[in-house]
Amino acid sequence: MTYFWVKWVHILSSTLLFGTGLGIAFFLWVAHRGGDARVIAATARTVVIADTCFTAPAVITQFVTGFWLVQILHLPLHVYWVRMAIVLFFVIGACWLPVLWLQVRARNLARQAADDGTPLPPAYFRVMRWWFWLGWPAFLSVIAIFWLMVMKPSGG
Structure with missing residues (x-):
């Protein structure tokens, strides 16, 4: 696959990742x-x-195509904007993986309350507080990665 197509897939998957995350x-x-x-x-x-x-799938595609682009362009991983994008990618993952579990937990707690005809339990509200606060560093990190990809700062 040529540079153009790898970059195209990388951009499309980043759009899918950001849009789906924001919509969810x-x-x-x-x-x-x-x-x-x-x-x-x-x-x-x-x-x-x-x-x-x-x-x-978009997360996996981002990881694979990102490293593929680095290889195609012969960029060392220690280039500032590449290094920072990788760090932020792992920050996002450190937030997103617990969020996945929290969404399943929130679903289960809400389903149980609905089935029982009872109010949402305190555990549900704790789960949603964690979900909300873990979303912010992930969202801001995605925005920062977009900025890094466009600006490609030399950094320090």
């Missing part, structure tokens, strides 16, 4: 704010499926 966050947050356990359970179910079908 928006819909789960809106459902959460509504407070209806049935809506939350259904939304979280869809969110978990979307992460499995779209986000996870």
Whole structure:
């Protein structure tokens, strides 16, 4: 595959990753704010499926095509913007992996409350607080990677 096609796949997968992540966050947050356990359970179910079908493959594609581009361009990994993008990629992963578990947990807690006809338990709200706060460093890191890819700063 030529540089053009690898870069094209890299850009498309970054778009898919960012868009899906932002969409997932928006819909789960809106459902959460509504407070209806049935809506939350259904939304979280869809969110978990979307992460499995779209986000996870895009993450893998980003990793593979990113390193492939570095190889094609003969860039050393210690080039500042490449090194920082790799660090931020792992920051995102360190936030995203727990978020996956938290989404499954939120779905299960909401489904149980809906099935039992009871209010959402305190554990659900703890899960969603963690989900919310882990999302911010991941989101900001994605924005920073986009900036690095466009600006390619020499850094320090």
